Amino acid sequence: MNTNTYQRYKDPKTCFIPTCSKTDLKNPDLKFFTVRKELKERWCQMVGRKCPSRALFCCEDHLNFEEDLENYGQWISGAKPRLKINATLKNFSKKPLTAINMNMEDRPSTSSAAGMQIDSAIQCDKRIGVSNKYVMAQAKTQTRATQFRGRKIKERVIPSRMMQLPNTEESPNQSPSLFGTSNFDSSSSAQQEHIEKRGREHLLKIIANKPKLFLGLPKSFWWIINFIAQECSCLAFHIILTFFKLKNNDSFARMSEEFQMARSTIRLVFEKNVVVLSTYFQNCIYLPPLTEIKKKLPLAFKIRYSNVQCIIDCFEIQIEKPSDPEKQAQTWSQYKSCNTIKYLIGCTPAGYISFISQGYGGRTSDKAITEWSGFVDVLPLNAVIMADRGFKEIESLLSTKNGKLLRPPSVFANQKMLKKDVIKTKVIASLRVHVERVIRRIREFHMLKPHSVVNNKHIKYLDDLVIIACGLSNLQNPIIKDV
Template sequence: IDVSTQCEVMMIDKSTNYKARKTASVLTLEVQSSQETSSVDTPSLFGCTSETEESTVSELTKLEFHHRKAMLDIIAKKPKMYLGLPKQFLWLLDEIVEKSSIKIDKVSLIVTLLKIKQNDSLERISDQFEISRTKLSSVIFTGIEVLANYFQNFVYCPEPKQIKQNLPLVFKIRYSDVQMIIDCFEIQITKPSNPLKQAQTWSQYKSCNTVKYLIGCTPNGFVSFISTGYAGRISDKAIVEKSNLLNILPPNAVVLADRGFKEIESLFSLHGIKVLRPPTSEVLQSKVIASLRVHVERVIRRVREFSLLKPHSVVNYKYVSLLDEIVLIVCGLINLRGEIIKSY
C-alpha cells in the first residue's frame, strides 16, 4: 500500500474566515470638525506624520533583516544541531541550489532541514525567518522534493569489496561475508478519517497508526537500503518481499536479521542469499549474532534524532504523502556523519 494513499490532504483556505467590518456613519459634527482641521496632518497608524511613518517602516524592515541574519548565523555555527548536516558539508547547500532543476534558494533549504530536524511549529519558523505562513508551507514542500532528489544519491549499496575493506574488527573473524543488517521501524501518523485506512495503518506492535519502513545498513553503519513506506499492519516478511531489497543484494551475500523476521529464508534463498538470525537453541551464537545486529538499531536511533521522526512525534497528515522523501533525506544526512563503528 502506497503511503501516499493513507491520508487525504485537506487544505483549508483561512483567508475566507475573516469578515470585513463596516464602519459606522460619521456624525455631521465630526465631518465639520474634520473639514476645519483639514490643513493639519492626520496622524497615521503609527501616530506620526507620513515621513516619520516611512522612517519607522524602514527601521522595522532593517530589524527584521538583522533578526533573520542572526538566526542564520546561529545555524551556521551549529548546523549539525539545527539541520542534521555536519559543518564540513555546509557547502552542499550551495551545490544543491546550483544543480537543482527547480528554482530554490539556500534559505528555503535551511528552513526545510530545520523543520525536519527540530520540527518547530510553522508559526515559530515564520517569525524566525520573516516568511509568511502561507508561503512557508509551499517553501517546505518544494524543499523536501529538491533535497530528496539530491540526497537519494547518498543511499546506495556499496560493492562487496568496499564493504570488506571497511569491515569492523568484530565482523572480521567469523562474519566477514555479512553485507547488510536489516530491521524495520515505524513512524506514527495522525489517525486517518477513513475507517479502512485506519485498519490498514494500525500497528499491533505500536498500538497506533503507523507507516513502516525496512532499513538496511552495512556492518559499519552506512545506510545502504531504505524501502518506501508501507501501512503499519504489514508483516516483516511481506515488506521484504514487496521491497526491492532482494534485487539489490548480490548472490552469495549474507544478511543479518532479527528473530522477528520469520520465514524469510525461502525468499532470500531463491536469490542465492543467506540469512543469519539468532537461533533459539544455541545460546552463545544467539548472543553473538544479536550483538552484531544491534548496529542497525544504532542507525535507527540516528534516524530518531530528527524530531519529525521521533517515536511519539505524530506526523501531521499534510506530511504523510512526503514521508518517503523525508526518510530518504534523513538517511542521506546520516551517511554524511561517518561510521558508527570504526574499522581497525
C-alpha cells in the same frame, strides 16, 4: 500616573470582493495583497461593485501566488509582493451593486473633506487663540457624523480660562511613553523590516556555526547546500528551512516568528523543497561492492562473519489517526499500539545506510515488506544478510539469488535452548545492534521520532523525509570509531 500608551486608529484590511467578508483581524493567517491601480477598475466591474478612490486589498483565496505575482521568488524571501498587470481573480462570485454599497463607496475620506474641515478650523482658531488639540477633537467628531445619520450635537461652549491656555499640543514626531514623550520616526515600517532582516541574518549565522545541531548536517559538508541550490535551481535559504523543519519539527507558526516570514510561505517552501531534496539524496543511498564493505569492516565482524553485506530491520513512525476506517486498520500496529508507518532499512556492518523502503502500514509483516519493497532485487548473488528472528520467513526469497540469512536460532515454548544456540544468539545480537544505532541516528531528526505523531497533511511527504534523513546520516561520521 497613567502609563497607558495610545496608538492611532488603523482600518483593518478587508477583501474588496463583496461576497468575501474576510479581514486581517478575523483571519490573521491569510495574506492580503494591494490591488494595483491598473487593475482596480477592471476587477471592480468583474465582482460587481463601484470602483472607489481609496486603496483596495484582495485576500490570497482569490489569487495564485506563482501566476499572479511579479516577484514571487523575492516575496517568498520576505520582499513586498507586487501583482502582475494581467493578474486574474479566482474563486469569486459577482454581486450586483445595491444602494447600501453605493452609499458605502461614496463616503467621504479623512484625507479630503475632513482635511479641509480641519484646515479651516485651525485657521479660525488661530485668530481667537484656541488650542489646536481641542479643534482636532471637534473635527474628528464632524467627520464621523458624516458617515451616520444621528441626532444633532449642540455646539460646545469653550470656557474663557481655556482660551488663555498656551498651545500644549505634542508635535507629530512625539508619542507618549512610560518615561515621557519619545520621538516617533515616520519610517518605522522600514526600520521594522531592517530589524527583521538583521534578526534573520543573526539566526542564519548561528545555524552556520552549528549546522549539525540545527540541521543535522556536518559542518564539513556545509558547502553542499549551495551545490544543491545550483543543481536543483532553488534557493539555499529554502534548503536551510527544509532541513530545520525536519531536524527540529517546529511548528510553522513558531518558524514564522524565528525566520520573520509568513507561515503560509514557509509551508509552501517546505512542501516544494522536500520533493527536490529527496530526489538528490536518493543517490546517497546504495549498496557498496563487497570489496569496499570489507575494507571498512569492524573488528567484531572479521572474526566470524566477514561475509556479511547487509543488516536489515524495520522501524515505525507514529501518525495521526486516519479518518477512514480502512486506513485505520491498515496502519494499526499491534507492537506500538498506535497507527504507524513502517519502513525496512538496511545498512552495512560499518553503519552506512544501503537501502530504505517505501512506507507501509504498521499492520504489514516484515516478510511482506521485504518482498514488496524490492530489497532482494538490489542484493548481489551469494549475499549474506543478518536479521532478527522476525525475518525467518524470508529465506525462501533469498534463495532466488542463492543468498544466506544469519539470524538467532528459533525459540520454542516447551524446549530448552542448547548452549551453542545461546552463544550464537548473543553473538548475532551484539553484531546486529549496529542497525539499531543507525535507526537511532535517524530518530535524531525529530519529525521521524517513534511518537512524533506526523500530521495527516505530511504523510504524503514522509517517504521523502525519510530519504533525506538517511542521506544526511550517511554524511555524518561512522557509528564505529575503529573503522
